[in-house]
Amino acid sequence: MVKSGKQARRAGALAESPSHLMHRALQLALDIYSEEMGPGGLTQRQFAVLEAVSVKSGLTQTDLVRATGIDRSTLADLVSRMTVKGLLERERSTLDARAKAVRLSAAGAEALETARPRVIAADKRIMALLPKGKREGFIELLGELGAAADAAPELAKDEAKALKKAQKDARKAEKAARKAEPKPEKAPKPAKAEKAPKAKKAKAAQVPDSEPVG
Secondary structure, three states, X not given: OOOOHHXXXXXXXXXXXXXXXXXXXXXXXXXXXXXXXXXXXXXXHHHHHHHHHHXXXXXXXXXXXXXXXXXXXXXXXXXXXXXXXXXXXXXXXXXXXXXXXXXXXXXXXXXXXXXXXXXXXXXXXXXXXXXXXXXXXXXXXXXXXXHHHHHHHHHHHHHHHHHHHHHHHHHHHHHHHHHHOOOOOOOOOOOOOOOOOOXXXXXXXXXXXXXXXX
């Protein structure tokens, strides 16, 4: 619960940080899950994968990403290890020849049946930590956050497309604005200065020959 007033100030900023509080709640939930599941039991992610595959057999890894919320690289490694353990079986998808479909093996179905009552017990312990009047609202809020997480990739794609389009439109508008600007008139070339006429060279005066002395 988010603290307020003096209590929150004494606890510091972490008491009002949703990410920190959710991390602590997650750690508590995983600790309770591990206690109920016992050593050697399915991890929370393994249970999520088996439960998703049990609902609809033949899911591809892309389908499992959507169904479980586990990121693609982690899921690929997880499915590979669960296949080696014999909990899952993989085969060529009938819908996409490039993809592998996943289904429960007999061992996987048995492990899932064993795990279900233990997961229910863990969930009951977690919910018992909250007042009865807040439990339903708590589940609804978690559902809304889960839906937001599912929608996040598509929203990111839409935002990226919108940004790309806005940048393209801005470039077009800038180009159109440059074309619409009147071109500056060229300054007239300065008139060439008239060349001064060349001065004619004066001819040297001819000196008459001296008269002979008589």
